[in-house]
Amino acid sequence: MALISYNPLSKTPLVLPATMLCAGITVSYYIPLxxxxxxxxxxxxxxxxxxxxxxxxxxxxxxxxxxxxYAIPHRPDHSYTGIHAGFNGRIVSCRESNSxxxxxxxxxxxxxxTGKFVACRSFKVSAYLPGFKxxxxxxxxxxxxxxxxxxxADKDMPDDFNYGEYLIGKNIFYRTxxxxxxxxxxxxxxxxxxxxxxxxxxxxxxIYRTPLSPRTKEFLATALTGSSxxxxxxxxxxxxxxxxxxxxxxxxxxxGLIAWLLTVALWPLTISGMRTTSAAITMAALWxxxxxxxxxPSVVRAVIMASVFIIGRILERxxxxxxxxxxxxxxxxxxxxxxxxxxxxQMSFSAVLAIILFGENLNPVSRKHxxxxxxxxxxxxxxxxxxxxxxxxxxxxxSFPAYFLLTNIAVSLLLPPLLAGGVLLMFLxxxxxxxxxxxxxxxxxxxxxxxxxxxxxxxPGAKMSGLYMHAWLLIPYIIxxxxxxxxxTAKRLKRELIDMTAVSLFVIFIFSAGLSPREPRLxxxxxxxxxxxxxxxxxxxxxxxxxxxxxGDALAYTRRRIADYMGLRGIDSIASMRDxxxxxxxxxxxxxxxxxxxxxxxxxxxxxxxxxYKADFVVICRGCRMPLNEIDEYFGSEAMIVLSADLGKRxxxxxxxxxxxxxxxxxxxxxxxxxxxxRSGSATDCNL
Numbered sequence: 041m042a043l044i045s046y047n048p049l050s051k052t053p054l055v056l057p058a059t060m061l062c063a064g065i066t067v068s069y070y071i072p073l074x075x076x077x078x079x080x081x082x083x084x085x086x087x088x089x090x091x092x093x094x095x096x097x098x099x100x101x102x103x104x105x106x107x108x109x110y111a112i113p114h115r116p117d118h119s120y121t122g123i124h125a126g127f128n129g130r131i132v133s134c135r136e137s138n139s140x141x142x143x144x145x146x147x148x149x150x151x152x153x154t155g156k157f158v159a160c161r162s163f164k165v166s167a168y169l170p171g172f173k174x175x176x177x178x179x180x181x182x183x184x185x186x187x188x189x190x191x192x193a194d195k196d197m198p199d200d201f202n203y204g205e206y207l208i209g210k211n212i213f214y215r216t217x218x219x220x221x222x223x224x225x226x227x228x229x230x231x232x233x234x235x236x237x238x239x240x241x242x243x244x245x246x247i248y249r250t251p252l253s254p255r256t257k258e259f260l261a262t263a264l265t266g267s268s269x270x271x272x273x274x275x276x277x278x279x280x281x282x283x284x285x286x287x288x289x290x291x292x293x294x295x296g297l298i299a300w301l302l303t304v305a306l307w308p309l310t311i312s313g314m315r316t317t318s319a320a321i322t323m324a325a326l327w328x329x330x331x332x333x334x335x336x337p338s339v340v341r342a343v344i345m346a347s348v349f350i351i352g353r354i355l356e357r358x359x360x361x362x363x364x365x366x367x368x369x370x371x372x373x374x375x376x377x378x379x380x381x382x383x384x385x386q387m388s389f390s391a392v393l394a395i396i397l398f399g400e401n402l403n404p405v406s407r408k409h410x411x412x413x414x415x416x417x418x419x420x421x422x423x424x425x426x427x428x429x430x431x432x433x434x435x436x437x438x439s440f441p442a443y444f445l446l447t448n449i450a451v452s453l454l455l456p457p458l459l460a461g462g463v464l465l466m467f468l469x470x471x472x473x474x475x476x477x478x479x480x481x482x483x484x485x486x487x488x489x490x491x492x493x494x495x496x497x498x499x500p501g502a503k504m505s506g507l508y509m510h511a512w513l514l515i516p517y518i519i520x521x522x523x524x525x526x527x528x529t530a531k532r533l534k535r536e537l538i539d540m541t542a543v544s545l546f547v548i549f550i551f552s553a554g555l556s557p558r559e560p561r562l563x564x565x566x567x568x569x570x571x572x573x574x575x576x577x578x579x580x581x582x583x584x585x586x587x588x589x590x591x592g593d594a595l596a597y598t599r600r601r602i603a604d605y606m607g608l609r610g611i612d613s614i615a616s617m618r619d620x621x622x623x624x625x626x627x628x629x630x631x632x633x634x635x636x637x638x639x640x641x642x643x644x645x646x647x648x649x650x651x652x653y654k655a656d657f658v659v660i661c662r663g664c665r666m667p668l669n670e671i672d673e674y675f676g677s678e679a680m681i682v683l684s685a686d687l688g689k690r691x692x693x694x695x696x697x698x699x700x701x702x703x704x705x706x707x708x709x710x711x712x713x714x715x716x717x718x719r720s721g722s723a724t725d726c727n728l
Contacts, residue, residue: 057100058366064104065377069112075105107377113211116163120188120214126151127216128183130229131176132164140170144212145182157183166191166207166215173220179229179237185222188214196713197563197574199556199604209381236331240265243332246466251479256486259288260462266290266333275490281497283426283444284451290333291388292342297459298329299346319350337372337379338388344368345392361396365389383436387429394428394521395421401528422448431517434507438607442504443496450492458485508607510556556608560625560718562635564659565598566685566709571644571661572598573633575617577625577718582606583617585628587644587661587686625718637717641675648674655679660695662686668698681706682714 068075082098127150134143145165149157165188169176176182191213193205207215228234243265248257255275261267271288279285287293302322303310309318323346330343345364352359369389372379379385402420405413422445434440441447461482468474496502558578565572570588577583582602588594599606599614606612621627626635631649633640639654644661655675661684668681681699683692683706692708699706707714 052360052363052366054363054366054370056097058369060097060101061104061107061370061373062380064101064106065108065111065373065380068105068108069381072109072112075108076102079105104373104377107373111378111381113208113213115213116161120150120163121190122187124185124187126155126157126183126185126224127165127188128157128181129162129165131178131180131182133178134176136172140168141172141176143167143169143176144210163214164210164212166212167218168215169218169220171220174223174226176226177228177237177241179231179234181225181227181229183224183226184218185224186216186218188216191215192711194713196565197561197602197605197715199602199608200565201601201604211378232331236335239332240267240334243466246469247462250465250469250474251476252465253483253486255490256483259486259490260459260482262288263290263294263459264333264462264466266336275493278490278493278497280439281441281503282447282493283441283496284447284493286387286391287451287455289338289384290336291338292345292392293455294459295326295329295339295342295346297456298463299326301460301463302326316354319354323347323350337376337382337385340372341365341368341388341392344371362393365392365396383432387432390428390432391425392428394424397521397525398424398427398528401525418449418452419445422452427521431509431514434509435511435514438505438507438604440504440507442501443499447493447496451489454485454489454492458482458489461485506607508555508604510608555610558609558611562626562633562640562716562718564684564709564714565601566713567597568686570594571642571659571684571686571709573617573628573642574598574602575626575633575718576609576611577622580622581613581615581620582611583620583622583626583628584614585617585633587642587663635716635718637719640716641679643671657682659684660687662688665691668695668702668704677702677704683708683710685709 064075064079079098079102083095083102086092086095086098127145127147129145129147129149132144132146134141136142143166145167146162147160147165148162149159152158167186191204191207193202193208195202195205207213229237244261244267247260247264250257252260255272258271258275262271276285276288279288299322302325303318306318306321309315309321326343326346330339333339345361345368348364348367349359372385399417399421402423403413403416405416407413425448426444430440461478465474465478465482468478558576560578561576563574563576565574570586572587572594573585575583584595584598586594586598595614617626617628617633618630624636626633628634631642632653632655633642638656641649641655641658642661643658643664643666645663646665648666652674656679658671658675658679659682660671664687671681672679681695681704683695687695692710696706698704
């Protein structure tokens with residue numbers, strides 16, 4: 041079907057309301073009060089000027105600001121920290137790790153002082169269950185006894201990945217440990233979402249019962265039912281490097297395929313004059329598919345757009361794809377305002393919008409040559425989608441697939457019959473019939489897809505990594521895309537002016553993608569396994585030291601952890617702090633780090649230091665058993681005692697007791713980060 045080109049706003053009346061809603065949510069999330077006041081002022085001004093449309097847009101912006109306030113993470117009013125009690129709730133999501141199960145729980149009730157369960161304002165908890173029995177499943181109801189601890193979002197250094205910050209962004213403020221014998225009850229959930237999850241599991245089971253090869257089963261379970269842990273990591277990485285990772289995430293492509301299959305299956309109803317019935321069944325089936333597969337924003341967006349199109353067909357009214365896209369954004373953000381900050385939502389909507397705007401306009405072949413026009417259309421759709429999503433992928437994942445065009449053309453030919461065959465096989469398996477010939481065809485199609493992805497991923501420069509840019513660059517990039525679209529659709533004189541403007545903005549965009557400044561500073565990275573020290577001297581490589589007994593593994597972990605810090609500052613290497621002293625800035629040995637602002641002693645074993653000297657800080661790490669009075673003999677009684685995050689709880693309590701008995705000052709790295717300036721100054725400047 042030919043893509044519909046962009047229409048004026050008069051034909052897309054929902055574009056401005058959707059834009060105002062998005063703007064209200066986004067701005068209010070970062071600036072809580074002023075957007076609300078601005079929206080109210082706009083409403084009052086529009087009433088004074090008697091501009092009803094302006095008042096409606098101001099009202100939508102106000103609604104967006106209120107939704108944005110709702111989307112901001114709010115810690116529950118009542119603190120549950122440190123309370124050992126009984127909790128009852130449902131399992132929102134769960135995944136397996138090497139040693140146990142990680143789950144997100146929505147707590148609905150907890151025990152009071154009498155031990156009776158009473159309802160409370162619902163809140164979310166990150167939970168860990170060691171082992172794999174009992175098995176946790178999504179939407180199940182769980183009742184257990186445990187103790188909640190606060191999740192903190194303190195970063196050890198700028199741009200450091202902080203899982204606590206990620207959880208808080210999801211409105212998860214507590215974590216808990218669930219011992220298997222502390223589970224009071226675990227029962228299947230009830231309600232629409234629980235039924236939908238059960239149906240999704242049943243579909244996955246159908247796939248795994250087929251005679252397909254294990255790799256094909258994993259792919260179909262991922263691509264058709266949204267099973268997030270089905271496919272192996274090596275295949276996922278190959279698809280990502282080849283630029284076709286989107287086929288592993290449920291999206292409009294999958295919803296469109298389901299709609300096409302339903303249209304074919306219901307063709308007898310259509311030709312018998314029951315077009316409305318056929319359309320209604322198709323629309324209902326699409327919504328069932330959306331809920332069964334988890335109702336992700338990309339699928340819901342596709343189903344809403346399909347529903348608008350189907351309703352338009354029933355009412356014999358034309359539909360506009362941009363208007364349908366705007367309606368989908370309004371409906372999704374009204375229910376889930378926080379979705380606007382997720383990569384999946386942003387990439388799904390930007391990809392579809394770019395395809396609508398550029399898919400047809402970029403095609404150089406006239407419609408008169410239908411075959412060539414359609415072939416060129418495949419290229420243009422892939423280019424358009426990458427125009428919309430490429431920069432977002434770089435912002436989130438810092439990489440770009442160089443050969444995306446090649447792989448997407450191949451996938452556009454292989455994927456439809458592969459997924460269609462998978463759906464047909466699931467239906468036949470449900471009635472107890474799985475023909476070998478169909479399984480052979482599906483296996484061959486998937487094998488070709490995977491081999492193509494692996495081959496492309498192995499090509500030189502297939503995945504351009506280390507691409508870092510700041511989020512504000514999205515603004516000039518969007519302006520450039522708008523100018524390019526106008527250039528493709530404007531008359532010749534305007535086109536020349538737009539060309540000049542777009543080129544100028546693009547040059548500014550390229551040269552403004554500068555690096556973040558480097559501040560000379562020493563950082564302590566908190567870790568439960570070891571204590572790591574990173575020094576940024578302001579130039580050259582980062583300097584690194586660790587208390588780990590396996591420095592190689594520790595360095596590899598730290599490099600992954602601070603990859604964003606290095607990428608945003610153009611740092612490409614890490615050197616040993618001990619072997620690379622920087623005169624006047626930093627030097628280190630086994631027990632000591634010396635900076636212009638402070639001397640830091642590091643104790644991570646029972647080995648006694650060779651020298652006695654005055655230290656400003658003494659960092660006590662895992663493995664140290666030296667009593668406090670002996671530490672004072674080596675480093676002085678005025679040193680601040682710093683208890684590292686890797687220190688065991690038992691010894692942490694011992695040192696806290698000794699510090700309190702002697703009136704010594706101390707701090708816990710578990711509770712707050714600590715850094716040291718690499719410049720002359722007072723030791724009191726060291727703590728953030």
